[in-house]
Amino acid sequence: MRSGIEKNDQRIFIFDTTLRDGEQSPGVNLNSEEKLAIAQQLARLGVDIIEAGFPISSMGDFKSVQRIAREVKGPVIAGLARTNERDIRAVFDAVKEAEKPRIHTFIATSEIHMQKKLQKTREEVKEMAVKAVRLAKSLVDDVEFSAEDAFRSEMPFLCEILTAVIEAGATVVNVPDTVGYATPFEFAEFIKKIKQGVPNIDKAILSVHCHNDLGMAVANSLSAVLNGARQVEVAVNGIGERAGNASLEEIVMALYTRRNYLKFDTGINTQEIYRTSRMVSTLTGMMIQPNKAVVGKNAFAHEAGIHQDGVLKERETYEIMNPEMVGISSNKLVLGKHSGRHAFKLQLQELGYNLEGEALDKAFDEFKQLTDRKKEILDEDLIMLMDSFLFGSGEDVYVLDHFQLSSGTNISSTVTVGIKTNGVMAEEAACADGPIEATYKAIEKIINLPVKLDSYSISAVTGGKDAQGEVVVRVSLDDRTFMGRGLSVDIIEASAKAYINALNKIVRTYPELVP
Secondary structure (H helix, E strand, O other): OOOOOOOOOOEOEEEEOOOOOHHHOOOOOOOHHHHHHHHHHHHHHOOOEEEEEOHHHOHHHHHHHHHHHHHOOOOEEEEEEEOOHHHHHHHHHHHOOOOOEEEEEEEEOOHHHHHHHHOOOHHHHHHHHHHHHHHHHHHOOEEEEEEEOHHHOOHHHHHHHHHHHHHHOOOEEEEEEOOOOOOHHHHHHHHHHHHHHOOOHHHOEEEEEEEOOOOOHHHHHHHHHHOOOOEEEEEHHHOOOOOOEOEHHHHHHHHHHOHHHHOOEOOOOHHHHHHHHHHHHHHHOOOOOOOOOOOOOOOOOOOOHHHHHHHHHOHHHOOOOOHHHHOOOOOOOOEOOOOOHHHHHHHHHHOOOOOOHHHHHHHHHHHHHHHOOOOOEOHHHHHHHHHHHHOOOOOOOEEEEEEEEEOOOOOOEEEEEEEEEOOEEEEEEEEEOOHHHHHHHHHHHHOOOOOEEEEEEEEEOOOOOOOOEEEEEEEEEOOEEEEEEEEEOOHHHHHHHHHHHHHHHHHHHOHHHOO
């Protein structure tokens, strides 16, 4: 079997954990098709390693990792395992057909984790780690070991266990700031001490995995790079447990934009960053805040007069990055109802979507339906339309057929909704204080599922009075959360679509609930 990646002192390897740690974000529940689509896009982006999941956690996760390993070419495909034989063999079975498979095994090394969580001694933890790495190494060439909560571990023991696992065959050793406790200055010293205290560290790639609880994950990761780390573990849009992980796009663009100072390279195709960010946001239902660095709506927006004047005279007065560098098109072509198939196809290609034949015909039909309701179709509209078209939920049990509402300032809102369940029409009406609540009550009368609406959010895809509204809802059933998304120029329609989208995901998980 081929090993994963070769050490290079000026090359920073990008390890993407969007599909593992990122999917652990509250409310995120990706299906196999969505995971594969994200993995394929990560490969186009040029990440070095894709951590595709935690195979032992469920049969669904195992099959998703296995499918990614079989179908996604280019990056190393890794799966996560605890330090026990069952976990490790599950990862091997899932990733063994990958071009470049990796087993990633971990165990906690901080006193609080060993005593309170694992209830193991240092010697027991060290023995488990070494045994796990040896087993993994007997199955694949490329083995990563992570010392969970490494930053809060006692340095002598951390160095001892890292030395032992490298001797046992680990090709990568990862030292996470699992709870986001470090500061950049401390993390720099932490990495220096590891480099000094692990005599065989030159035989492995030193990796970091920083969480963002105090907002310093990116800064800590860059500090580690400057002091000897050569792999950085990241997630698209910084998603992940609690406050999330170091953000892929921020790490990559910091290394690129400040390469005169940092002097490191990555293998990332930066022009795929924006598209990757939008895809992950769409499929996870986690909206990107407008002021998000690199990929937020306001990242390249200028409102202050002095800033606008400066940018018009010379872009670099207030922009340290070119928007096109991250894949934000400067093409001002605006499509409308008179635009033809050729112009539509060319504009999609500009945005990175290559459709042919029947797929192009269907997408063009949806585009034409949108032009009947919206005069000008901007790039943002096309991106949202394509994400909805390409990553839709497939054959749905419930389909919104029609709705009609009556609402006003001093009257209750009344909404009538028609929904087809496996092709059979049902219609109900409901009243409430507002039209969205009335819509949801009417839907609940038709689709009688014991769900709870946990959250509702809406945002405009573009500016203007005919902007499309994107609605994201989260509903829960049996302690599981499901995300639904709807898009329309009519916010009531978008709201209905989002709720029905979530209910369709529930019945795909629990088919016995379908009447």
